[in-house]
Amino acid sequence: MFEPGNTPPEAASPGLVIVFQSGQLVSDMRSPEPVLLPEHDVGHGGWQVRQQQFLGLWHGKPLYALEIDESSSLDPMRFQRGNLYQVLGRIDVPLFSLAGRAQQVLAWERDHRFCGRCGSEMTLDQGERAMRCSPCGITNYPRIAPCIITLVTRGEHMLLARNANFPRPMFSTLAGFIEAGESAEETLVREVKEEVGVEVDGIEYFGSQSWPFPNQLMLGYFARYTGGDIVCDPTEIAEADWFHYSDLPPVPPASSISGQLIRAFVASQQH
Incomplete structure (x- = not known):
């Protein structure tokens, strides 16, 4: 523990x-x-x-x-x-x-060895996880980048994609960074539309996972397909398709939240 x-x-x-x-x-x-x-x-x-x-x-x-x-x-x-x-x-x-x-x-x-405001050397706080600048008083805490990750489903099928920048021939769920002023749900709808061209609703929260590549917090969701044809953003997605839960390509391990989303959907269809 x-x-x-x-x-x-x-x-x-x-x-x-x-x-x-x-x-x-x-x-x-x-x-x-x-x-x-x-x-x-x-x-x-x-x-x-x-x-x-x-x-x-x-x-x-x-x-x-x-x-x-x-x-x-x-x-x-x-x-x-x-x-x-x-x-x-x-x-x-x-x-x-x-x-x-x-x-x-x-x-x-x-x-964060040096202050981004005045350039002075920062010191590590002994009471909490923080870097402090004595001359100007600024405090820096570890920064986390929040992201959404979602499994889009349509009946017994799920939409999986292969990232254009990932070397392994693996299909995964869709993900994207939350931008300033967005809710997680707004990000989900925007990212799915931008990456694969389809529309979704019925958003359901699944869980979260710290993802140290390099400092992300993944917020996992299910979303239901409502319309549109798959059109991949070539800078992000090499290919994407619908896969039946009983006939899947190589997918991430269960130790990742993407793998957990996929396995949870498969389990829900088998009962």
Whole structure:
């Protein structure tokens, strides 16, 4: 169980670390929880820590996000580096969420070292997750980009699309960023129309997921097709089509909210 926090306990027991190097996640190939490393690995490996953020408690143990120096040597027989996509679907959802949280807070601290208003160096607040500028008083918190992600359905069929910028031959649900002044539902209607040319209504909220690519919050919905022919925006969508729930192309894993939407619809049609 994870208990989020900003301030480490004063009498901390040996903890755990989620380690990044050059922006890539360091995984222990011998561990059943490969993204969680014992804190003593840092000292034993002689790793030089460039950034450290306390995340909270994992089953009562202090948990930290670390960025180690590029010069720190990793044992190739035990550790491997890669991006978060490489562990998606291979580790439990809670661990993937923790790794995503770690990556986001490290990137946020790195990108807010200096004040955007006056240029002074920012300092990390010890009481809450914030970067503060003493000269001008501005405070920066980790920024989250809200997005909608929706499964459009028509009877026993669902509309799935292949992203033009995604290398794998995978079909997924439609998604887009919420713009200033929009509600999530307005974004959904606009994005579906822009990306595939169809109209929808009957919007139903499904759930949300933190999506660390790089800092999104995905708001998941179902929507019902009401009209229009599929016309793909070629800059976003390589191809899109209607698929019967019993005959699907390759789709995202259940660890992603897109995969969860698809599986929930399939389950609803099988009962």
